[in-house]
Amino acid sequence: MYLLIPGRHHLLTDFQFKYLNRLIKCSLEGEKDASGHILATTPIEGVIFAVTSANHLGTKRNPVPFYLRAMIIQEFSNSLDVPAYVYGIDDVGVIHDFAEYTIKTIRHSSEGAHALTPENTVVICSTSVREMYMQRGFRILTAEWDTTANAYTQPMPWDLVHLIAQTGDWRKNKTVLEQLHPAAFKIWSLYGVGEKVQQILKDPIIGADGDLTATRDYNVYVKQMDDIAALKYRETAPYIQPGNIGDIGCAVGSWIKMGCEDDRLHECDFYGIEVSRHLYDICLQRKHNGEFANPSVFFSQKNAVTSLVFEPGSMNTIHTSSLTHEIESYGSRKDLISFIQNRYQELVPGGVWINRDVVGPENRTETVLLWLNDQDGANDLPMPENHTTQTLAAWLGQLSTKALFHRFAQDFRHAEGYHLAHQWVTIGDTTYCQLSMQDACEFLFKKDYHDNWLSEMHETFCFWNFQDWKQALEEAGMRLDNLSHAYRNEWIVQNRLEGKVQLLRLNENEQPEAIPFPVSHMLLMARK
Template structure:
């Protein structure tokens, strides 16, 4: 503890969970001078992520109840997330001044903070520091709130002994314990509420929006009116087209998106009046984390360019089967799941010869192993400057699903057909190289997809089929690559995508 008698105690942090220790510590810190605790709640605009599983308004409610039960006078100020900056302390102080009219200074304020990196930012501009859980004068080291939250997520009931009654009360009333467990233990969602930390969402949204009309025209005839759910809805571009369909004007249009950046854009569009249908809703959820919709309650489920991500970031077939089973459960008898995505060739394990251009870029002696340390612009520039053959070497280093290949002549390699197509369909994604190389396009063939859907209980409509994207073949692949059998005979380009129209049997 420190000797000063402050008017204010600034307590910055995410404050998802409050502890009994914090109540005792803050009471001792503030009681002599009757100081006001200023709770700077960081990441106030984030929720449903591993780093921020509890929304700000619930955190604020717990803090207010904590203050009442502890006899502490408090002010609660939301601090919106910003890009990492050495001026974090100054930004926080300015946010507090704007919200409360109070200019906190080193003369009247002690900063309570147990995170050394954050404490140093305040110490650098003259504020005295109280180290809370890291206070060297404590006889024993108490558990930090995040550690207690992890106990909760793991199902360890010891968390109730460590958490303050205010947190327990709010968590129980709003059933937050299960929400925290789902988000923190989610096998797919990253710390910041997305599948990957390396994706450029701007280019991702632009690419999906450009293709939305083509995708919608391919599936609209199979959409069953009623409750229509687009899982992995991105920025909502497909639902915008569904919103314009006269035959769906009485349907509920529901978008589900796990990535925080995209979900926020959906909510913004709705607020701006983009949708004419009043019954348009968006949820930031991960279907694998638990059921979102009641059994037999959804007429049509749409998924576009999503299932390969579940395969890639989850446990491959196990996660896909779990996903398909959840969709089956929430589909009404006679309802439909329409899935459009990439897929692998039927004979993806057969060995082939792949001949690649070597004169369309640089051919370094070795691929780089340090791309993760570079900026996205530097990665883009480097990969874009490689020849197609050299890009295969780089792909093999960065790809999350290892494959073997061996040279078979200048520019030619011997490898499995599935690995060849994974590379060829990904080689031009230089804007999101480190994200795209974490995903496998050719994990399942159409036949294997059919088996999985039958296992989940679905029946395939006759419209379901593997598809070859000839535009990609003609414009991106064939100019720089060719496939042959091992004996040199030309090999036709295989399927690259699939369209699945899967129905739940009416008697199920």
């Protein structure tokens, strides 16, 4: 008889060892299953650990990589009288019968050696997942769960993970020392797992599965990143200093891929940092496919806001693109300042941080008028019910510019509690929207992101202007290179703004007077 233990297994407890050891030593004698039936006395041939979410790491739901979890299990099992087998079960999203998927994966991974059935396997599971196995006829031992008391009577592994995350020196916490199995304590200490878990679980920005936002369509996003990769690289390449080159927020590695093809940089080492699990996985796949001409390319899934991601004083060039506004948007001003300070710490003296991103207008506090075209689309088209990302994008694309602004005013950073202050004024025969230049620019340079509207509505582009950035960088100890500049994206002006919107201010006669569209982007070269 086999014992199957499905779970994420980030750590193992002292109770789990004693429980398993008793089952093995006593051959299940007198044990009651979840239905209250006494199991037949049967020798145990082996224990099978099904490690779920094996393809996830560095996220709040799965902070510990699979290889460390497997090491803990093997160390834990050395004192058991039967062999232990470890099989990684990838996360595949929500499927109807994860138990069946787990059993099939084990059979495939073991090349048929472990074909688990209700006749040769007892499942140990204390969570609701046991229902899936019960439906397939497996007998269940509930371990920490007491079916009579309808409650947990022993510490759960994930509770200990949370305790460690909230404890300063977890190695001296009495509860941790009493409940954590020595094998888990050894691996967690040796590899600094506790400190990494504390960092990940306390992170205020990243979601449960390692993403900034849960509303982004990654198929669209990846295509957008690849489409503009050449532009990004051409714009930043002249300022790259050879040596150790890091790309933070590297998305799918497109900028690094082009750097690897640059003859000037063929002896450099490239380091890609990506917090999104989905994009990080793509980077690893591209490396596996041999898409990077330089073999010295390394990817890590880390959050560059809360800590350093490179060794202090080690980087000749750090590159970021379209990232810093997301830190302000999904985190806080404090997080953005920390991010800047971390980059300063990582650069060698004379090293450069190249930051390409959106930027606010110089006169962002000025009150302006905004003319909006109401003839270039529908004005009274009802919003689709139970919309998907695709149907919402299609609906937004049918609206007039004025109707689109009405939607924007309702949605923009609504979840963050922001209220877009504006009013409608009529001068002569024309109606304008009166608002701040900052809010006007938020709309101008965000209004056409229909494919990721829900995600974009969380993001602010214009919180700082170029001078604000200069001041913040200098306060962190950096010097802004004279080649740094803010600029206006003329393609956006010609293709998305002209004929649809117009910025105006009142002249000395209180009459609207058209003003040029302001800057929208910046290229900063900050040197240590």
